Amino acid sequence: MIIKSAKYLTSVVDSNNILNDGIDIAFVGRSNVGKSSLINSLTNQKKLCKTSSLPGRTRMINYFLINNSFRFVDLPGYGYAKAGKQNKVIWANIMEDYLLKSNSIKHVFMLIDSRIEPTELDIKMLNFLFYYQIPTTIVATKTDKLPKSKIMSYIQKCASRLSVGKDNIVPYSSETHWGKDKLLGIIENAISNI
Ligand SMILES: Nc1nc2c(ncn2[C@@H]2O[C@H](COP(=O)(O)OP(=O)(O)OP(=O)(O)O)[C@@H](O)[C@H]2O)c(=O)[nH]1
Numbered sequence: 001m002i003i004k005s006a007k008y009l010t011s012v013v014d015s016n017n018i019l020n021d022g023i024d025i026a027f028v029g030r031s032n033v034g035k036s037s038l039i040n041s042l043t044n045q046k047k048l049c050k051t052s053s054l055p056g057r058t059r060m061i062n063y064f065l066i067n068n069s070f071r072f073v074d075l076p077g078y079g080y081a082k083a084g085k086q087n088k089v090i091w092a093n094i095m096e097d098y099l100l101k102s103n104s105i106k107h108v109f110m111l112i113d114s115r116i117e118p119t120e121l122d123i124k125m126l127n128f129l130f131y132y133q134i135p136t137t138i139v140a141t142k143t144d145k146l147p148k149s150k151i152m153s154y155i156q157k158c159a160s161r162l163s164v165g166k167d168n169i170v171p172y173s174s175e176t177h178w179g180k181d182k183l184l185g186i187i188e189n190a191i192s193n194i
């Protein structure tokens, strides 16, 4: 599929305002894993989605309208712990509300960092998605930071930790756009299966 247009639609901070009509492709994953960068890479835009080297940048649900027909949904990252227990944002309620309440989700891309073993929260997230039978693809980001010869062994480690086959993980780089055609194909399938 070709993404011809992508524009910012709206942001939602209150679960009651989650959009319930239409078609959503959502992006979840640990804070700082590269969700916003992936959306920019898929849409060929540099600044559609704000990215930051500081974790916890995206605190709300951001909706983007793609090809005037379906939406990309940038969800708040989980697992971000600022100094001090009170400030710990382990699991954003609005993200869970979205995944449980939205009638629009057609597919979820769950991002992990290809260089880092998936955390307990990643495992919890994946089990949550499987439990609610939400169609999900795991994407391993930032592969450009690994030597080419090591990428597949890192992906295998991530797969073992998540108890899935390594073919269930798509390696990606938002710098080089490696993996983009594969993800666009998955999106095309997800939105045509309606
Ligand atoms: N080299 C490289 N850097 C990446 C890649 N993807 C993301 N980054 C960098 O990682 C940092 C975090 O990326 P974001 O896209 O803001 O991550 P996020 O998941 O949206 O983060 P939150 O909104 O905080 O949950 C930024 O400095 C990005 O430039 C990638 O594929 N390769």
Ligand SMILES: [Mg+2]
Binding pocket: 035, 036, 037, 050, 051, 057, 058, 074
């Ligand atoms: Mg973000």
